[in-house]
Amino acid sequence: MSLFNPLFTRVVVRTLSCKMSRSAKRAKFTMCNTDSRDFYNTSVGVTSKAKSNISTNSGQKEVGMSKFRAPDVIAKKRDGESLSKEEIQYFVNGVVSKEVQDSQIGAMLMAIYLTGMNREETTTLTRAMRDSGSVLSFPADWSGIVVDKHSTGGGGDKISLPLAPALAACGLKVPMISGRGLGHTGGTLDKLESIPNFTVDCSTGRMGDILEKVGCCIVGQTADIVPADKIMYAIRDILEKVGCCIVGQTADIVPADKIMYAIRDITSTVASLPLITASIVSKKAAEGLSALVLDVKYGRAAFMQTLDKARDLAHSMVSASEGLGVKTVALLTRMDDPIGVTIGNSLEVWESLLCLQGGGPEDLMELVCQLGGHLLARVGTAATASEGADQIAEKLRNGEALQKFCDMMVAQGVERQTAEALCRPDTDVFSILPRAAHVEELCCQSSGVIQSIDALELARVSAELGAGRSKAGEDVDHAVGLQLVKTVGSKVTEGEVWVKVHHQGDCVSANHITRLQSSLLIGADSVEVGSRVTEVVSL
Secondary structure (H helix, E strand, O other), rough: OHHHHHHHHHHHHHHHHHHHHHOOOOOOOEEEEEOOOOOOOOOOOOOHHHOOEEEEOEEEEEOOOOOOOHHHHHHHOOOOOOOOOOHHHHHHHHHHHOOOOOOOOHHHHHHHHHHHOOHHHHHHHHHHHOOOOOOOOOOHHHHOOOEEEEOOOOOOOHHHHHHHHHHHOOOOOOEEEEOOEEEEEOOHHHOOOOOOOOOOEEEOHHHHHHHHHEEEEEEEEHHHHHHHHHHHHHHHHHHHEEEEEEEEOOOOOOOOHHHHHHHHHHOOOOHHHHHHHHHHHHHOOOOOOOOOEEEEOOOOOOOOOOHHHHHHHHHHHHHHHOOOOOEEEEEEEOOOOOOOOOEEEHHHHHHHHHHHHHOOHHHHHHHHHHHHHHHHHOOOOOOOOHHHHHHHHHHHHHHHHHHHHHHHHHHOOOOOHHHHOOOOOOOOHHHOOOOOOEEEEEEOOOOOEEEEEOOHHHHHHHHHHHHOOOOOOOOOOOOOOOEEOOOOOOOOOOEEEEEEEOOOOOOOOOOHHHHHHHEEEEOOOOOOOOOOOOEEEEE
């Protein structure tokens, strides 16, 4: 039986290739020209200074590709051979131009899933996907200081919220492209939309200007398709004023990935190392980055369940990113227990504010400082990652990172009075942020030491309460979620509260309560809570 599935798939792929060869067309395809000298000069309603300092590299040139045929390229990869740069470029161009049919895309994805790609192929695929759309380009005086972070996701992962302004406070520019939550993983944009009037609409933001003056902003994609040049000028607008932004992917950034990912999802080829690598790194490389830090999580609540698989993914992404000229480092971090003490949108904003005020849970502070420290070391702002971590910690302690976050909120639509109130330590933030109608406390059912808390189960319950979504486009309830009162390693007694369930009154079932109680493991042994960072991967 172990031989049947690959054999069957090989027959299917061969049949599809042969059948489609009869209708294959000879055509010309467009290839992105990423010459940084190509700038748009279109007037889009922002200052001339902003327009002169940001561009998108989306110039097109025609390249004759008639010597390639999709069935031949598919068959070559199906048979385990390495594809040339030209063949990979031909395939990606065909995906975007629709010259390659969906069934052919599915066949190629399955061939890659079954036979893999070497590092050179993976880097070439990543580059071709990046160049399938617009690529951000920034002023020469920003060279070496444009950075970003990517996380593979987990329970309670709110690291981007304090990290972006902390990096901006260190003098870096942070144009983060972020996303919304799906399934048990929370979305950065969903968290920020807990803040009244915070806009993630990149067509109305002034991102480039804010990045210049403040260092950070966090925005998302509009419902309509926004022209790339308008978006990128807007990014530059915020970067000038704030110094950082967190934006959603638009239709113009890596369009090949949007097409390929949708087909990966329905052909069960999502879990392919080269395809995962190309999907993630192409979007980050499209930001025009100087350096990138990757938070590759492993454990119960992570996409990669084991350390070995996380290590393989980290090496693949670092190699591809470095191959595109982006200085990259990856941290392998444990994701068995929730990060910090909250899961849920407004709850995680509150916890992020505590971190920005120099407090907050130790594990959250550690991850923010370690990830930021490695980025500072990669761009040369710090001599070592340890020195960089100290710089990030200092920006969190002295209030500079908090001020950047305040400025970012104002730049993205929040009333200044509201933003400043949220940043004051004596403010009841839930007089401003959405507050759930009810809070139910769950108590420990025995005494001892907390051995573990299942982050995956907690994240799933939180999502079912309304904090997450089961399919793209669904609304979320920003107020609901979970707040840990006790964490791993805590000594507890029977009847002591360990978690608070923030809900709206009609969504907490007996099943939810049972699952939450089952996620808590209490034992007699003491637990040493160590660093979440297990390994560092770089070239």
